[in-house]
Amino acid sequence: MDSLAASRLLWVDPDPPSSVTQPPSRQPTAGQVAAPRERRSQAGTMEEGSYSEVPVEPPLRRWRCGRQGVKLALLGLLTAALWAGLLSLLLLWHWDTVQSLKQLEDTAAQNVSQVSKALKQQDAEFSRNLDRVVENLSNLKSLGLNERRRAFESLERLRLEVDKLWVELREANGSRCGSCPEQWVNFRRKCYYFGQGSKKWVQARNACRGLQGQLVSIHSQQEQDFLTRHVSRTGSWIGLRDLDIEGEFVWMDGNPLDYSNWGPGEPNNGGQGEDCVMMQGSGQWNDAFCYSPLDSWVCDRLATC
Ligand code: MMA
Ligand code: CA
Numbered sequence: 001m002d003s004l005a006a007s008r009l010l011w012v013d014p015d016p017p018s019s020v021t022q023p024p025s026r027q028p029t030a031g032q033v034a035a036p037r038e039r040r041s042q043a044g045t046m047e048e049g050s051y052s053e054v055p056v057e058p059p060l061r062r063w064r065c066g067r068q069g070v071k072l073a074l075l076g077l078l079t080a081a082l083w084a085g086l087l088s089l090l091l092l093w094h095w096d097t098v099q100s101l102k103q104l105e106d107t108a109a110q111n112v113s114q115v116s117k118a119l120k121q122q123d124a125e126f127s128r129n130l131d132r133v134v135e136n137l138s139n140l141k142s143l144g145l146n147e148r149r150r151a152f153e154s155l156e157r158l159r160l161e162v163d164k165l166w167v168e169l170r171e172a173n174g175s176r177c178g179s180c181p182e183q184w185v186n187f188r189r190k191c192y193y194f195g196q197g198s199k200k201w202v203q204a205r206n207a208c209r210g211l212q213g214q215l216v217s218i219h220s221q222q223e224q225d226f227l228t229r230h231v232s233r234t235g236s237w238i239g240l241r242d243l244d245i246e247g248e249f250v251w252m253d254g255n256p257l258d259y260s261n262w263g264p265g266e267p268n269n270g271g272q273g274e275d276c277v278m279m280q281g282s283g284q285w286n287d288a289f290c291y292s293p294l295d296s297w298v299c300d301r302l303a304t305c
Pocket of ligand 2: 286
């Protein structure tokens with residue numbers, strides 16, 4: 001390959017500067033006469049054969065190549081530095097964001113714990129208040145129920161009193177007041193029903209009420225003797241109990257305990273507590289457990305005129 005061709009192959013620029021197309025001045029070798037510059041310029045283009053001995057890397061070209069390399073290296077370095085800076089900035093920004101997020105997280109956790117603490121306290125207080133309200137409500141309810149029961153009992157007593165007065169008035173006017181419904185037995189101004197069938201005290205009371213009567217109240221030896229003659233030998237519930245205050249017995253007709261016929265050692269409030277009174281086969285009384293079922297019960301009501 002000739003030198004021009006070689007130099008063209010080495011030159012990478014597709015559009016080399018015009019000076020490059022010019023063949024560099026040739027150093028005349030020994031025995032050769034340097035051609036005058038004018039002649040070469042007159043010649044216009046060089047003949048191929050005249051460049052066969054031109055050097056492969058002319059110094060100017062080498063220098064330019066070197067400069068390009070340095071430029072490229074500098075550019076690379078600059079780019080690398082820019083990238084490094086950018087990366088550093090990004091890392092810095094990332095670190096900053098992570099720190100901020102961590103702070104936010106800590107603050108949120110603190111807030112959540114404070115709120116949950118406050119909520120727990122409020123919850124406990126609310127529970128206590130609720131308990132108090134429920135207790136008050138239940139007290140009020142039981143107070144109301146007791147009041148209602150007392151009022152009902154007073155009303156019953158009043159009704160009985162009116163009936164008794166009515167009978168006395170009729171008798172004073174000469175009427176004979178000893179009429180009783182069927183299956184009821186008359187004694188003086190009252191009628192008695194001797195109920196049969198297993199019942200607890202409260203069930204016996206309800207049975208008497210269902211018959212427009214009440215569990216029997218006893219106020220004299222004569223009345224007791226009459227009952228002793230008629231009662232079941234297995235024992236019967238009668239209308240006496242000490243439910244509200246232990247030892248303070250109350251008759252169903254509301255009258256005081258003006259007569260009694262307790263058995264020996266009674267009332268003894270034995271076992272798990274005995275607040276209801278039954279008449280034994282002998283006619284003697286015994287306080288007994290209200291939930292014990294007895295086979296008999298005795299009701300009374302006023303006789304009519
Ligand atoms: C005994 C006596 C009574 C009591 C009953 C309960 C049988 O009589 O202690 O006072 O009421 O037992 O069953
Ligand atoms: Ca007893």
